[in-house]
Amino acid sequence: MTNNHEYTIALAGNPNTGKSTLFNVLTGLRQHTGNWPGKTVVHAEGFFTYKDEQYRIIDLPGTYSLYSNSADEEVARDFIIFAKPDVTLVVLDATALERNLNLALQVLEMTDRVIVCLNLMDEAKKKGIIIDIAKLSKKLGVPVVPISARNKEGIDELLETIARMVHGEIQTKPTKISYSRTIEEKIAKLLPLVKEVIGDEYPARWIALRLLDGDTSLLHALQSQPHHLLKGGAHYGCHCSAKSI
Numbered sequence: 001m002t003n004n005h006e007y008t009i010a011l012a013g014n015p016n017t018g019k020s021t022l023f024n025v026l027t028g029l030r031q032h033t034g035n036w037p038g039k040t041v042v043h044a045e046g047f048f049t050y051k052d053e054q055y056r057i058i059d060l061p062g063t064y065s066l067y068s069n070s071a072d073e074e075v076a077r078d079f080i081i082f083a084k085p086d087v088t089l090v091v092l093d094a095t096a097l098e099r100n101l102n103l104a105l106q107v108l109e110m111t112d113r114v115i116v117c118l119n120l121m122d123e124a125k126k127k128g129i130i131i132d133i134a135k136l137s138k139k140l141g142v143p144v145v146p147i148s149a150r151n152k153e154g155i156d157e158l159l160e161t162i163a164r165m166v167h168g169e170i171q172t173k174p175t176k177i178s179y180s181r182t183i184e185e186k187i188a189k190l191l192p193l194v195k196e197v198i199g200d201e202y203p204a205r206w207i208a209l210r211l212l213d214g215d216t217s218l219l220h221a222l223q224s225q226p227h228h229l230l231k232g233g234a235h236y237g238c239h240c241s242a243k244s245i
């Protein structure tokens with residue numbers, strides 16, 4: 001039986017980790033590209049069906065972080081925060097895990113609906129790299145699925161994990177970075193204020209961290225949301241600075 005509901009999946013990851021290869025495997029010809037509104041960043045969107053259910057998948061630009069250093073990072077960040085995909089797939093290069101985990105940890109601060117996709121497992125095997133998948137999954141607090149997108153290996157398990165997550169059958173507990181005492185104290189001070197202004201709809205701890213970093217681009221993004229997230233109105237403008245806290 002089919003229904004009209006469509007789940008949204010975002011693909012995030014460092015450049016060159018095989019996101020587009022995976023996107024092509026999942027969507028085949030059911031895809032189109034354009035630009036993100038107002039940006040020169042490529043927007044690739046595709047569709048697939050799994051067990052009679054419809055999925056839309058967005059191939060986000062490859063980035064090393066999700067701050068506000070570039071249009072690519074802003075596009076990826078805004079999609080994860082504002083579009084609230086049902087699942088964000090973080091595609092990691094299994095041969096460069098340490099470097100790739102940086103982005104994964106950032107995504108885990110933004111959303112708890114995350115599946116880590118360990119790609120290029122064929123290359124990792126060739127290089128004699130052995131990864132304890134269960135241990136990594138336990139440490140990160142989210143499912144980790146090993147795949148080789150180019151060889152179409154691990155795709156069934158990945159699809160099944162996606163389906164189980166969108167149906168609420170997987171409880172995640174994303175690991176959260178603990179910062180120094182000074183920063184944690186500042187976060188604790190900011191959290192109630194952030195919640196007062198934006199409510200519960202967005203990841204308050206992550207927003208507090210971005211504010212502490214002086215990320216005004218995020219404030220602009222919050223203000224330009226159509227449903228006007230900033231409950232208090234214009235006086236919570238972009239001139240407020242968390243640095244003084």
Ligand SMILES: Nc1nc2c(ncn2[C@@H]2O[C@H](COP(=O)(O)OP(=O)(O)OP(=O)(O)O)[C@@H](O)[C@H]2O)c(=O)[nH]1
Pocket residue numbers: 013014015016017018019020021022061062063119120121122123147148149150151
């Ligand atoms: N050996 C191997 N190579 C792969 C695999 N998946 C992707 N690749 C190769 O890795 C390279 C990068 O793949 P892309 O899919 O373009 O990577 P991407 O993450 O979309 O890159 P950006 O769009 O630049 O962020 C290509 O040469 C792919 O053929 C895999 O599972 N194994």
Ligand SMILES: [Mg+2]
Pocket residue numbers: 019020021062
């Ligand atoms: Mg790509």
